[in-house]
Amino acid sequence: MISDRVRLHSYMEAMRRTIKPGCAVLDIGTGPGIMALLACRFGARKVYAIEADPVIQVAREIAVRNGFGERIEFIEGLSTHIDLPERVDVIVSDLSGILPWLQHHLDAVADARRRFLAPGGVMIPSKHLAWVGIVESEQAYFDHSQPWETGHGFEMEPARDLAVNSPKKVRLQPEALLAAAQCGLVLDYLAVEGPDSSAKTTFLVTRPGIGHGMLVWTDYVLTDDISFSNAPGCTTNIYGQTFFPWTRPISLEPDDVVTISLRCNLVADDYTFRWSTAVFGMGNKAAVKYKFDQSDFRSCPLSPTSLRKGAETYVPRTNGDASIDSFILTSMDGTTSVGEIAARLAKSFPDRFKVRSEALDRVARVSRAYSE
């Protein structure tokens, strides 16, 4: 963020106008701590800066060097797993990416608002507006699929299918739009509750062209009067837009009507996107020119064996690795060091650990995941 002038300056201005002397601020996902530092500079009495990544150690050192070591309380972990000693007046976060649907961003923000925001408090950003457009961009499309179109004489359809179901980051200009963009969804962070979203948009094609897919971008509304956007043609910042290709390029004529349904569902730790497109010739609902139903669920190679092991009806049986991890977990009794466990592990599984460092790596990995 610190290298993104548009974003940083927008956040700075929003925080400068919002943070009053003496108030308490929560910075979720502080990273190296820039927003926590700014909150102090603008007069915050106390800043709670939460970060799950080890970069929090760098943030601590920077805070001390800048004289804010006492006012900023750094908390390592996920905000959803943490309690604060007080409610705060301002919650600031920059957890989204090109789109608001990034990992547990929406859950984290909603949880923080419910548990930590004082009555009348302010969320920065206050809203995200998701915009949808339909675009002509041969380059964006064929960057995706070109390697699999020709296939050097081989039939590469399975790979092409993965490619055309993969959303990707692009930077397109307004000229790529084939119809006026639509605001598909408003995420109001004073109201948002769950992680899932859906939007239905309808476009009236305004110029003839080849439609290659859907473009989605975000307006980042930090406060009522401060926002920035990654819309086509806006000042370049580190975000671009997200291009959702169609199954194949399609010919569009003025007055064709295009309807798109976009669904964003958090599955485990990542979003699955589904975009369903229907094109009606000259707006005639009976004349369906094209119809696509796509999802990035189809965009990554999947192993049937691996999926089968996660099925509800699968009866699992432990393998050799389970015995090793079980040994390590059992040895983590609160009195034995990682080194000692590693020595015992190497002795108990001599075929798996030829040198001590291998056993040490394995124990360290389990220790990082499961020790307090």
Next chain:
Amino acid sequence: MNKLSFPPRVKPSEDVVWRNLQGESVLLDLKSGVYFGLDSVGTRIWTLLQDHDDLQTVLQELLAEYDVSEETCARDLLELVSVLREKGLLQTADAT
């Protein structure tokens, strides 16, 4: 006409995405995040249900493709449809 009565017209739930994997298929329920697997015959039925909400039509398609009695085929079809409905992967076709 088979002796079993078919439920109302059905269609794949809007909460489901799916993909074919070497003749079998994997369904993902976006609401629950749960995966479901279908074997090759189940995959064929699922594929037919993408285009036909009338189970009689699906049954006739299956009878034309597989060497199976109508009674057995109808029973197996109903059994799968019942499981898929129970898990929310199929919904009645006239539901929104």
